[in-house]
Amino acid sequence: MDESTTGIITTTEESVVEKPELSLVPPPASEPVDSHSQSHSELTTEELVAKSIAPIKKHFLRPPPLRASSNDAVSQTTANAAPAPSQSSFVKDKKSKRQLKRERRQDQKSSKNICPLIAKTGDITSCPYNDKCRFSHDVEGFKAQKPEDIEGECPFLDSEEPCPYGLACRFLGTHKSKDKDGVLGGKKKMSDECNGLNKDVQKLLWKNKMKFPKADAKLKALGLLGKAKSKTKIVEEKEEDETVPGTCHVTDGNGVSEVNGDLDTKLESAEVPEEDDLDIKVGSDEPPMKKPKSVIEENGNSAKANNGDVTFMEKVVGESCIQTEPEAGMDVTTPEGDRSLKLHPREKKIIDFREKLYLAPLTTVGNLPFRRVCKVLGADVTCGEMAMCTNLLQGQASEWALLRRHSSEDLFGVQICGAYPDTVARAMELIDQECTVDFIDINMGCPIDIVVEKGAGSALLNKPMRIKSIIEAASGTVDKPITVKVRTGFFEGKNRIDSLITDIGNWGASAVTIHGRSRQQRYSKLANWDYVYQCARKAPDALQVMGNGDVFSYLDWNTRKADCPELATCMIARGALIKPWIFTEIKEQRHWDITSGERLNILKDFVRLGLEHWGSDTKGVETTRRFLLEWLSYTCRYIPVGLLDVIPQRLNWRPPSYYGRDDLETLMVSDSAADWVRISEMLLGKVPDGFTFAPKHKSNAYDRAENG
Incomplete structure (x- = not known):
């Protein structure tokens, strides 16, 4: 692999940092292996593959290490780490928000x-x-x-x-x-980097004073504006024109995640409004938000308090919103009038996804530095991590960080997730106004419980009319291409996208990505590509269909494209997490038996890009370390090509315990969080005292019996 091909592999294995002192050299092929490995060796290669066990060459096998694996709830990563407090101590030491x-x-x-x-x-x-x-x-x-x-x-x-x-x-x-x-x-x-949130706009979002004329005009035209009013927000119809039309139906939450990849904290603050109670914050003692004031009333009160605020409001809201009202008005058409002024979905700008290598939006690990690494390794299309519409409309800095874009991402989109047409349409208008993106993807397949419980993500698969409202409102609000990501259905055995595929194109989507699994299935069993093909063949010509699931080699890519020419392309997700050089393999049509030194160089580049993005101070270093460790929890699943009896590796294969071809490779294939920390220390120095790490995402991709 030369430098001109990858642009990221700039040193050879000889330049690798000093290797740790380990005794991980594999035994000679002539030496007998232990009883565990012997039982493995008694099975034929075909039997191993049938049981979804990776067929590793026998002289690389070793007994499983006597230590906790990465699947444990918590991994003690340093010898001097502080002991984990008991549950009773957590209850005793619980502190108030004020404290x-x-x-x-x-x-x-x-x-x-x-x-x-x-x-x-x-x-x-x-x-x-x-x-x-x-x-x-x-x-x-x-x-x-x-x-x-x-x-x-x-x-x-x-x-x-x-x-x-x-x-x-x-x-x-x-x-x-x-x-x-x-x-x-x-x-x-x-x-x-670009796509930062303007401070003045953020203040308007904090105060719930941002206007969304285009979104509200489209919602009104569709009859969706004000349908689900809160019990605490009753606005008479005669006052509707005086009310700030862009008042967001979101809460003024205080929960802001520490960094842009902290999904757990982020989703806790992602309060998706309920249909009959849009403004009451769930699980909070705070009073509901006040009724939005009219522009005249608000300016009058501001003038009494501070004359400067009136000027600020007139300037910011006027420039960003009022000037666009005539344009937004074009979307408000009567059945017989001015219909020709409205852009038909087919007249909008279209992105040709065909044959392009698409890196999927990946929560936590699909951050900007990781996307930059994948771009150098051959990815054509990149997409930001999923952002919750309600958090974007609240002006949460941590959520807006997910929309950041680097200049190297020449074809870039953002992914948003929302449960209702108004929040999605307003988030669309806000992104269109504040960010530079090529397309906007709506996630209607997220399986995470807290998202589904709020009516977003996969929950929408049970509500086709809600899907219609969201897509129509979104496509009518912005001129950028709108794409949709779905799963086959919500429940296993009850696929329904094939019955909606034609409508999704007619509602205004430019492309749809179908993950060949149901929400109930999560990542157990293999993806159902036959069903993806069925949907691609039924789709209208104007709707590009992309498949997703289990693409882990150039052979997988070739097979999917050959089996269904109607398929525009394949989205690559976990395959890119485990081996980001999959894009190089597809473009060069070969299996890359990458060395441990080349893999370490890729990690070095990620660390350098991470320090540029998150900062080179102590906080930035530890943030980079945490995202590196999250990524290492996936890369350890890669089995080097030279160790396999059968090529290529499959995503659902469970690897036995084995040695690498050198100490560094053995360290990289370890599933122990302690070993991942050792790799991070080679690149970012010693971890702080008491440091522990447990991966956020514990995929059951090869921990379930039905994978076999």
């Missing part, structure tokens, strides 16, 4: 959290807030407790601006500077 907030503020004032402005410039007088700053100004105290620098170079070393983290950078010693603290930077542009 937690107070502790966070106190922690911010500690010397380890130095003011970013002072860290960047090295000048204690550079902070305009002085004593009122919420961060510490104790430079000497910060230096005294700062962890040691990490080996390597600062990711911002070549930027034309100073390193944004300055004194806080964990690569401070490599800074090129004219002063002793090494604050200045180098020569290139600092960031090529």
Whole structure:
């Protein structure tokens, strides 16, 4: 594999970092193996494949290690890690939100959290807030407790601006500077990322004052505006024109996840409104949101309180919303009038997905650095992680971070998830206004319980009329192509997409991705590609159908395309998580027996891109480490080509315990979280004291008997 082909493999195996001291060398082929491996060796290759056991060459087999695996609830990853507290201690030490907030503020004032402005410039007088700053100004105290620098170079070393983290950078010693603290930077542009949320727009979303004229006009035309009013929000029809039309039916939640991939925290705050109670926050003692005020009333009250607020509201809302009302009005058409002014779905811009390698939107692991790695390895289409519409409409920074795009992503889309036409349409308009994207995907197949319980994701598969309303409202709100991702159905054995495939195209979707599994099935059993083919053949010509499920080699890709020419392309999800070089394999039509050194180089590139994205200070380093560990929980499932008796590897194969061809490869195939941490330490330095890690996503892909 040459440099021009991948662009990411820039060093050979000889340049790999010093290998850990391990005794993992496989025994010679002549030595007998243990009883566990012997029982494995008694089975023929065909019998192993029939039982979904990876047929690994016998002299690489080894006894299973006597340690906890990655499937345990919690993995103790360091010898000096603190013991896990008991359940009773959790109950005893439970703290109120106010107490937690107070502790966070106190922690911010500690010397380890130095003011970013002072860290960047090295000048204690550079902070305009002085004593009122919420961060510490104790430079000497910060230096005294700062962890040691990490080996390597600062990711911002070549930027034309100073390193944004300055004194806080964990690569401070490599800074090129004219002063002793090494604050200045180098020569290139600092960031090529876009799709950040404007602060003024975020404030409007926080205050529930954002207007959505296009979405509301389309909802009104479809008869969907105001159908499910809250009991606490009764607005008379005669006052409808005076009311801010873009008032979001979302709660003003306080739950913001720590980083953009924290799905558990994110979904806890993703309060999808109920049909008859849109504004009462579930599980909260907070009162419902107030009735939205009219523009005149709001401006009048603001003038009494602060004249400056009136100017701000008139400027921001006026520029972003009022000027677009004539355009939005074009969507509001009478049955006999001006129908020709409305764009038909077939007249919109169309993206040709045919033959393109599509990296699926992947929660937590499908972050921007990972997508950049896949782009270099051959991916053509990338899509951001699933974002909840309600959280976007609340202006949550953590949710908007999921929409970030890098300039290298030349064909990029975002994926959103919502339960109701109004929230989806308004989120669409907001994204169209604030972000640069090529298409917007609506997730109607997410199987996660908390999403389904709110009526979104796979729950929509049981409500075809809701699907119709959402697609029609979304496609009528924005001119960008709208795509939909679904599963075969909600319940196993009750597929229903084939009966909706024609309508999905007529409702306004440009493309649909069908995951060949039901929601109830999750990832057990293999994907039902025959059903995907059936849907692709029934789809109208204007609707592109993409398949998804179990594509793990170029042979899988070729088979799917050959069996059904009507299929536009295949979306690759877990296959890219386990071996991101699958895109290179498909384009070059070969099995790549990648070495451990080449795999480590890919991880190095991910770490470098992660530090650029999340930061090179301590917080950024640990965030990068956490996402690296999440990814390693998938890459360990890859079985090197040279160790297999049968090629290619299948996604549902359960590997026995085995050695790699060298110590590093043996470390990489381990399913122990402790070994993943050791790999992270090779790239990001020692973990903090008491560090533990357990993967968020525990797929049952080969933990269920029915996989055989």
